[in-house]
Amino acid sequence: MISSRALGKWCLVHKWSSLVCTLFLLILCLTGLPLIFHDEIDGLARSGQARIAARPGESLLALDEIVAVALREKPGDVPLYMSFDEDRPVVNITTGPEPHAPESRMSFFPIDRRTGKVAEAERGGGMIDVLLHIHKDLFLGMPGMLFLGLMGLLFFTAVISGVVIYSPFMRKLDFGTVRRSKSVRIKWLDWHNLLGVVTLAWAGVVGLTGTINTLADPITAWWRADELAAMTPRADGPVEIYRPGVAGRAVAAAMTAAPNMRPQFVAFPGAAFSSNGHLAVFLQGATPLTKKLLTPVLVDARTGKVDAIAPMPWYMKALLLSQPLHFGDYGGMPMKILWALFDLVTIVVLGSGLYLWLGKRKRPRAAT
Numbered sequence: 001m002i003s004s005r006a007l008g009k010w011c012l013v014h015k016w017s018s019l020v021c022t023l024f025l026l027i028l029c030l031t032g033l034p035l036i037f038h039d040e041i042d043g044l045a046r047s048g049q050a051r052i053a054a055r056p057g058e059s060l061l062a063l064d065e066i067v068a069v070a071l072r073e074k075p076g077d078v079p080l081y082m083s084f085d086e087d088r089p090v091v092n093i094t095t096g097p098e099p100h101a102p103e104s105r106m107s108f109f110p111i112d113r114r115t116g117k118v119a120e121a122e123r124g125g126g127m128i129d130v131l132l133h134i135h136k137d138l139f140l141g142m143p144g145m146l147f148l149g150l151m152g153l154l155f156f157t158a159v160i161s162g163v164v165i166y167s168p169f170m171r172k173l174d175f176g177t178v179r180r181s182k183s184v185r186i187k188w189l190d191w192h193n194l195l196g197v198v199t200l201a202w203a204g205v206v207g208l209t210g211t212i213n214t215l216a217d218p219i220t221a222w223w224r225a226d227e228l229a230a231m232t233p234r235a236d237g238p239v240e241i242y243r244p245g246v247a248g249r250a251v252a253a254a255m256t257a258a259p260n261m262r263p264q265f266v267a268f269p270g271a272a273f274s275s276n277g278h279l280a281v282f283l284q285g286a287t288p289l290t291k292k293l294l295t296p297v298l299v300d301a302r303t304g305k306v307d308a309i310a311p312m313p314w315y316m317k318a319l320l321l322s323q324p325l326h327f328g329d330y331g332g333m334p335m336k337i338l339w340a341l342f343d344l345v346t347i348v349v350l351g352s353g354l355y356l357w358l359g360k361r362k363r364p365r366a367a368t
Helices: 004-036 038-045 063-073 127-137 141-170 184-198 200-214 216-231 246-257 314-326 332-367
Strands: 078-084 090-096 107-112 262-267 278-284 294-300 306-309
Touching: 004 038, 004 127, 004 141, 004 332, 038 127, 063 078, 063 090, 063 107, 063 246, 127 141, 127 200, 141 184, 141 200, 141 216, 184 200, 184 332, 200 216, 200 314, 200 332, 216 294, 216 314, 246 262, 246 278, 246 294, 246 306
Parallel strands: none
Antiparallel strands: 078 090, 078 262, 090 107, 262 278, 278 294, 294 306
16 A cells, blocks of 8 residues: 555656656647558549559569669669559659769669659648658657657656556545546546546556657667678678679579568668668568568678678667557557547547646635
């Protein structure tokens, strides 16, 4: 049983951790609600585009032919990345004037594998992109991401402390009791407590995954400097020049080394996610869960043989899994609807908490 003194301290922790993060959590909940359905909204935005689909048995161009198309579009560039659309026969090629080119100098070409022509790039959701930037970093870049990560930790602290102070409260009343005969403030207090407990697990999951997501850049940089560097014995050598045919051989070798997996993207020699002497082929699984977990396969750019293959370390797995889990992307539309309902309830919890605090501050003034 928790003592009165300890309970008072927990109340202070809950009050101030909640108050500090409430405004920003409201922003995240409001922007996060449409982001739960970002795929569907983006689909509506693309409804006017011509649909690209391969017919059964239709022959598709080889991967190196696709690279050649992109290089003809941008003479003098070198290939940097190759990625694969999941729902249409399109391979996306990113090129740059040099292997270590910054993002601002890169060019992007979605190539239709049926025709070898540059396809129309899939349009984003417009407003969805704006909401995503607000949700991700408040348009402040890395400082904004880290700040929102701190707000996520405070939110998680508020959730845990709320459970601690709700426990002695429940000894006086049955679970789910809302004292309707009491004042409006008491009724809102009961609703605040009840809804907070009902959304406990969801709030904890979303708060922690959101915090992890704000650390995506530092976590990925650590993985590149540690695990990926250990896989690349020739990282400091000269950048291997792209040779026609090597992309197809690298992907085929990677899929042979890791059966039952499909390529998600390829980093060419000198690119950020490869080494100077390898093509890094990142494979994904076939299920909704395993396709979020990538397995890098390093293929020698000269011989086409696999030099190294290793699953992602635990911290990268946590990052890769937290990103879709944060928006409920695992279970299709039913899970997205559930996520949206919890999001709406959390908005009520945050708003009622702010109302209770403001009401408590006004009461002494009203009594004078």
